[in-house]
Amino acid sequence: MTGPQTTPTPEPRPTSSSARSGGTSKRAAGRPAIPLGRLFGIEIGLDWSWLFIFLLITFSLAQGFAHGESWSPAQAWSAGLLASLLFFASILLHELGHSVTSQALGLPVRSITLFIFGGLARLSGEPERPRDEFLIAAAGPAVSVLLGLGFLGAAALLGGDAGAAGVLGVVFGWLGTTNLVLAAFNLVPGFPLDGGRLLRAAVWRVTGDFDRATLAASAVGSLFAYLLIGGGIVIALFFGALFNGLWLAFIGWFLLSAAQGSARSVLMERELGGVSVANAMEPVEPAVDGDASLDEALEDVVLSQGRRAFFVAERGQVEGLVTLHQIKEVPRAQRAAARVRDVMLGLSDLVTVSEDASVWDALKLLGEAGVNQVPVVRGGQVVGLLTRGRILAILENARELGDTRGQATHRARPEVDPHPARPRHV
Numbered sequence: 163m164t165g166p167q168t169t170p171t172p173e174p175r176p177t178s179s180s181a182r183s184g185g186t187s188k189r190a191a192g193r194p195a196i197p198l199g200r201l202f203g204i205e206i207g208l209d210w211s212w213l214f215i216f217l218l219i220t221f222s223l224a225q226g227f228a229h230g231e232s233w234s235p236a237q238a239w240s241a242g243l244l245a246s247l248l249f250f251a252s253i254l255l256h257e258l259g260h261s262v263t264s265q266a267l268g269l270p271v272r273s274i275t276l277f278i279f280g281g282l283a284r285l286s287g288e289p290e291r292p293r294d295e296f297l298i299a300a301a302g303p304a305v306s307v308l309l310g311l312g313f314l315g316a317a318a319l320l321g322g323d324a325g326a327a328g329v330l331g332v333v334f335g336w337l338g339t340t341n342l343v344l345a346a347f348n349l350v351p352g353f354p355l356d357g358g359r360l361l362r363a364a365v366w367r368v369t370g371d372f373d374r375a376t377l378a379a380s381a382v383g384s385l386f387a388y389l390l391i392g393g394g395i396v397i398a399l400f401f402g403a404l405f406n407g408l409w410l411a412f413i414g415w416f417l418l419s420a421a422q423g424s425a426r427s428v429l430m431e432r433e434l435g436g437v438s439v440a441n442a443m444e445p446v447e448p449a450v451d452g453d454a455s456l457d458e459a460l461e462d463v464v465l466s467q468g469r470r471a472f473f474v475a476e477r478g479q480v481e482g483l484v485t486l487h488q489i490k491e492v493p494r495a496q497r498a499a500a501r502v503r504d505v506m507l508g509l510s511d512l513v514t515v516s517e518d519a520s521v522w523d524a525l526k527l528l529g530e531a532g533v534n535q536v537p538v539v540r541g542g543q544v545v546g547l548l549t550r551g552r553i554l555a556i557l558e559n560a561r562e563l564g565d566t567r568g569q570a571t572h573r574a575r576p577e578v579d580p581h582p583a584r585p586r587h588v
């Protein structure tokens with residue numbers, strides 16, 4: 163085997179704390195940077211970071227083939243390119259294994275993206291039963307094992323041949339072992355690896371407690387991540403394999419943040435899942451008249467009340483929202499003349515949340531949309547504003563009082579369409 167022994171691994175749950183303070187506009191979250199098309203209704207694409215790993219693997223495979231097989235440069239490079247392409251096709255099939263199973267169980271999949279650490283399938287929510295979790299998690303490694311055996315079988319048939327068939331045999335041999343290694347690595351029972359999801363399904367089945375199962379699988383995942391980081395550093399420092407060692411440590415760090423993120427999100431769900439948006443929101447008032455100048459709005463609500471966003475009303479009707487972001491875009495000298503009506507984000511451009519949703523669901527929505535506040539609606543009417551600041555205050559109070567609310571009563575699918583990007587790795 164040649165090249166960086168990278169077993170591509172998962173991406174952490176994109177944390178819901180995207181710190182951007184930008185506008186509140188609707189935008190599709192989690193879409194691949196380079197779209198490739200659709201398969202089974204799922205958007206397939208590449209992340210920019212994928213180009214780096216693709217070039218790296220192609221290059222090191224070609225180098226390895228050139229040295230190891232005494233092939234001509236043309237043979238080595240075409241073999242390297244072919245192996246690299248089929249390797250990422252294998253990862254895509256692994257992700258499709260998860261995704262098609264998920265769709266068959268009634269849980270839609272939004273997209274599959276290849277990125278620097280492998281593949282990432284975004285499911286539209288969490289499975290509702292341990293059995294579903296188990297099947298979705300098992301399907302990926304099952305695909306990799308089948309691919310591994312298939313490639314090894316093909317390699318055995320072609321092995322020893324001279325010319326192009328022999329080159330293909332070597333390429334298939336590498337793909338066979340690599341797919342099996344991939345399956346084995348992903349079966350390590352630490353969240354967020356597939357094995358961690360299998361462990362979570364098992365603990366969930368036995369205890370009936372999804373949160374506890376997530377915490378257990380995350381703890382094993384963190385432990386494994388520390389082992390990778392430690393082992394990677396040792397390999398880099400004492401075994402002369404600087405790049406491979408650092409790469410392992412990097413993957414470990416990556417898994418660690420994913421495992422810790424999922425544990426943190428379980429604890430936060432406990433604290434926020436039982437609080438309704440209606441209770442946590444700030445009132446619409448004081449709304450600012452559309453005719454008011456930005457300077458007036460600054461003086462009346464932003465600088466005197468510490469608000470980071472306010473509604474704009476015309477004849478008693480809420481028409482839009484202005485955040486610090488919009489204000490900052492207007493040069494200071496022009497703020498006396500600028501009307502709030504002209505800088506506001508219109509209601510129809512804003513993501514909204516129902517007052518019946520839980521604060522936890524709303525927080526996921528804020529993360530998805532990359533915004534700091536969301537208008538709250540009741541029957542199509544704006545009735546308030548929920549801000550990150552308010553959610554943070556609730557969390558801090560709950561922690562200070564040591565109060566973690568009811569045990570995981572919120573497994574039902576949320577009603578605000580929060581699409582918690584649930585990453586699946588290779």
Ligand SMILES: [Zn+2]
Nearest residue numbers: 302356587588
């Ligand atoms: Zn997987």
